[in-house]
Amino acid sequence: MTKIKYTQNTDIKHIMKYFIAIIFVSFLGSCGTKTESQTEEQDNTTNLITLSKEQFDMGKIELGKIKKETFPEIVNTNGIFGVPPERKASVSAYFAGYVKDVNILEGEKVEKGQVLFTLENPDYINIQQNFLETKAQLKNLKSEYKRQEILYKENVSSKKSFLTAETNYLTTEAKYQSLRQQLKMMHLDPDNLTAKNIKTVINVISPIGGYLTDIRISNGIFLPPTDVALTIVNTDHLHLELSVYEKKLHNIIEGQEVRFSLLDQKDKEYKAEIIQVGKSIDPEKRTISVHSHLENDSLLSLFTVGMYVDARIYVSNDTLFALPNEAIVEVDGISYALLLDKYDNENKIFSFKNIKLKTGRKGEYFTEILNHNDFNDDSQFMINGAFNLIKD
Structure with a gap:
């Protein structure tokens, strides 16, 4: 009896163990199913970023849609400010002399015909004296020439006498005209010159x-005709002279927009327009000169001849679907943006989805969206503020 009872107890224990094992496995299975469901629900929840209306307004967040934007093709170049040749003059003296009065300053504005400085030289007296003497001789020689001409025609005077009178008169006339022009170059009036006002x-x-x-002169120095005393620049026609490499030349035409900045003011940009493209290539640099005028002439006073600039020539424009650069955040080489999922008007809550984008060309302000067809025309994206929300 005892043996049979022991066997029955053993079987019961085995049955109980088996039953408990089944319950435990079932429990684990149910736990695993619940965890997977919770994870999926959690993923869907964490993919949404919510903002209250107050947070949205305080962050000055803006919404925008994917729309067509202009993507220009740009040629980067540099250059300097210059003026046409007729707007720049190197001033020297036709006649050597000692600088007597010079009362001008670098950068001073002068008018055409204004006295810049004076020169003094005893040789000036000789020129004026020769002119007055020649002028006086010419009057007598002209009279003698006319007289000999009449006598020769009447066969009273010989041809030799007539030719001598003619030669003396014409030679003196040439000398007189030469001295007259020299006086004009000296800015002296030959018609009013007398022995009393030399x-x-x-x-x-x-x-x-x-x-x-x-300005290279000062009082007392001797200035020969070969030396340049100073330079005058008229900035009324100040323009940009850009240097473009020949391999980019086929893209450059008149009328294209130019944006440039000074070397020490990179953050400030100005606009110009191509007026003329050069026709010859620099054999050493392999560049061509491109002539551009400022869009706003009132800004000319900000620049001067010789200033260097960095410039960009906008050679063409493509229209592509795009979002502002600020709306796109790149993480590990993948582009993301925040798409508005819904707005709970009752609770004043914005919900955004963190979605992947396929991007193309990136411009100065916009980035091309290659998968723009994946979104509706009414799809709205967070334009600013996405960086911190996605990164966090």
Whole structure:
């Protein structure tokens, strides 16, 4: 009896163990199913980023849609400010002399015909004296020439006498005209010159209006005709002279927009327009000169001849579907953006989805969206503020 009872107890224990094992496995299975469901629900929840209306307004967040934007093709170049040749003058003296009066300053504005400085030289007296003497001789020689001409025609005077009178008159006439022109170059009036107003000092006059640069003279120095005393630049026609490499030349045409900045003011940009493209290539640099005018002439006073600039020429424009650069966040080489999922008007809650984007060309302000067809025309994206929300 005892043996049979022991066997029955053993079987019961085995049955109980088996039953408990089945219950435990079932429990584990149910736990695993619940965890998987919870994970899926959690993923769907964490993919949404919510903001209250107050947070949205305080962050000055803006919404925007994918729309067509212009993507320009740009040629980067550089250049300097310059003026046409007729707007720049190197001033020297036709006649050597000692600088007597110079009362000008670098950068000073002068008008055409204004006295820049004076020169003094005793040789000026000789020119004026020769002119007055020649002028006096010419009057007598002309009279003698006319008289000999009449006598020769009447066969009263010989041909030799007539030719001598003619030669003397024409030679003196040539000398007179030469001296007359020299006086004009000295800015002396030959018609009003007399023995009583002969001058030892002459004026050097400004040939154009503009600004004085590179002044090289001072009182008392001797200035020969070969030396440049100063330079005058008229900035009324100040323009950009850009240098473009020949391999980019086929893209450059008149009328294209140019944006440029000064080397020490990279954050400030100005606009210009291509007016003329050069026709010859620099054999050493392999570049061509591109002439551009400022869009706003009132800004000319900000620049001066010789200033260097960095420039961009906008050679073409493509229209592509895009979002502002600020709306796109790149993480590990993948582009993301926040798409508005819904707005709970009752609780004033914005819900955004963190979605992947396929991007193309990136411009200065916009990035091309290659998968724009994946979204509706009414789809709205967070334009600013997405970076911190996605990164966090």
